[in-house]
Amino acid sequence: MGLLRDTDGRVLITRRGRDTHLGGLWEFPGGKCAPGEPAGTALDRELREELGIGVLDAVETLVIPHRYPDRRVELRVFRVDCWNDAVVAREGQPLRWVRPEALAEFAFPAASRAIVNAARLPETYLVSPAPPSPVQIADCVGRVEQGIIANAIRLLQIRAPGLDREAFLDYARRLLEVAARHRVETLVNAPEDWLDRLPPTGWHLTERRLRSLRARPSREGWLSASVHDREGLLRAMALPVDFVVVAPVRSTRTHPGARPLGFPAFTALRAEASCPMYALGGMTPENLPAVRALGAQGIAAIRGLLPEPRA
Secondary structure, eight states, X not given: OEEEBOTTSOEEEEEOOTTSTTTXXXXXXXXXXOTTOOHHHHHHHHHHHHHSOEEEEEEEEEEEEXXXXXXXXXXXXXEEEEEESOOOOTTOOOEEEEOGGGGGGSOOOGGGHHHHHXXXXXXXXXXXXXXXXXXXXXXXXXXXXXXXXXXXOOEEEEEOTTSOHHHHHHHHHHHHHHHHHTTOEEXXXXXHHXXXXXXXOEEEEOHHHHHXXXXXXXXXXXXXXXXXXXXXXXHHHHTTOSEEEEOOSSOOSSSTTSOOOHHHHHHHHHTTOSSOEEEESSOOGGGHHHHHHTTOOEEEESGGGSOOOOO
């Protein structure tokens, strides 16, 4: 399947025929692989047949196994960044170019949930700095707001492991106000009962919290998790979470003792991922093209997306 965006950032979706499996639902363009046919070759063939375009640049981003009551499918999803010719409905199928935030208004097959998430999520994900003490909260809030403006941030994780509950909630409320002002979506990295004292927001799971869960919690908003190895990735996908943050990919001053995974190990995890994946650890905007070329969603960063603290 192909995830195509036009120059205005809209995503292409088409509607399945009424007489097909899951007929009448919307989907992303693509089709079945012939026996022995490579997925990339099948994508190019299907898009030529359906839309009259040839793929010029595409990278695989997701591998999604899913079981319906009557069959099992595996979706191989490609981000198609460049194609030739104009998109036309060669088979008479309804098609729409849709803003990512409007995709929730359309009914998709259950297996397409992760593709919708990939279409909605941004390429850069800011993680807040941890104030050393409550005295530094105001300075950290100011740095986050500067980082949001400078890097056009649309997704923010609120994290401050060194603060006690009341100081953390003060920090989180201030950052949630900043995020609302700039239309940034948020996740909070904290115990679940702390979230109940905050305005609605998503939840980011540490590895320890991920291990403690047996089912996806019934909360609104994004659900993500920190992943450090294949075991953690499989656990996160089974829950399931909406996306994962893999760390540390490179060495980082935030966790100087942590052994970096490196890009080869990160690439191996991406090849198994059924949900969008961010690279964290030593990331800056300069790393974004390389990370995207590996099929990842993008980069997550603290220092790499923030101005330096005041002396």
